[in-house]
Amino acid sequence: MTNVFAKLQKGLWNLSPEERRTVYQDLRQALGLKETEPLLPLPEPAMKTLARxxxxxxxKALAAHPATQPLANAEALEAVFLQYGLPPVDAFLEAHLGPSQQMGQGGMPxxxxxxxxxxxxxxxxxxxxREVLPPEQQALVLERFPRALFLRHALLQEGISGAARA
Structure with a gap:
C-alpha cells in the first residue's frame, strides 16, 4: 500500500486502475463519502432545481474572468451539477480523466x-x-457539497496536472 502512495507523487493517472481505486477509496473514506449513495442524496426534482x-x-462568475469564460456553457455546467446526484463509485473517478485532460489541454490554469x-x-x-430547497435539504447540501466539490476538483486538477506534464 505504501508503494502506491509513493508512486502517487508522479500523478494519479500514472497509476494502474487498481492503484487509482486504492487511492480513491482512501479519499472517499477520508471525506466521509460513501460509494453506495449519491454525493448529494436529494430527490431527483430537488437535484434538478438545485442544478438549474x-x-x-x-x-455569471465564470463569464466574468477570461480564464474561465470557456466554461460558461449553461448546458454543460448544469450537467456537471447533476453529477452530484451520482454516487462516487470507481467509474466516477475514471470519468474525470477525459474532462480533466481536455481542460488542461485547453489551457485551464x-x-x-x-x-x-x-x-x-x-x-x-x-x-x-438556500433559494430553492426546503431547510432539511439545504442542511444536507451545506454539509456534503463542499466535500463532494473538493473531491471532484481534486480529481480534475490531477488530470490537468497530468496533461500539463505529458
Whole structure:
C-alpha cells in the first residue's frame, strides 16, 4: 500500500486502475463519502432545481474572468451539477480523466481552477440551495457539497496536472 502512495507523487493517472481505486477509496473514506449513495442524496426534482439555479449563478462568475469564460456553457455546467446526484463509485473517478485532460489541454490554469471554481462553486451552490430547497435539504447540501466539490476538483486538477506534464 505504501508503494502506491509513493508512486502517487508522479500523478494519479500514472497509476494502474487498481492503484487509482486504492487511492480513491482512501479519499472517499477520508471525506466521509460513501460509494453506495449519491454525493448529494436529494430527490431527483430537488437535484434538478438545485442544478438549474446553481448553473445560473455560476455562469455569471465564470463569464466574468477570461480564464474561465470557456466554461460558461449553461448546458454543460448544469450537467456537471447533476453529477452530484451520482454516487462516487470507481467509474466516477475514471470519468474525470477525459474532462480533466481536455481542460488542461485547453489551457485551464490550475490557479483559476482552485481559487475561482472552488470558492465560487461553493458560494453559488449554497446560495442556490438556500433559494430553492426546503431547510432539511439545504442542511444536507451545506454539509456534503463542499466535500463532494473538493473531491471532484481534486480529481480534475490531477488530470490537468497530468496533461500539463505529458
Amino acid at each position: 439555479r446553481a448553473t445560473e449563478l455560476m455562469l 490550475g490557479l483559476y481552477f482552485h481559487a475561482l471554481m472552488n470558492t465560487r462553486g461553493i458560494e453559488c451552490t449554497l446560495q442556490a440551495a
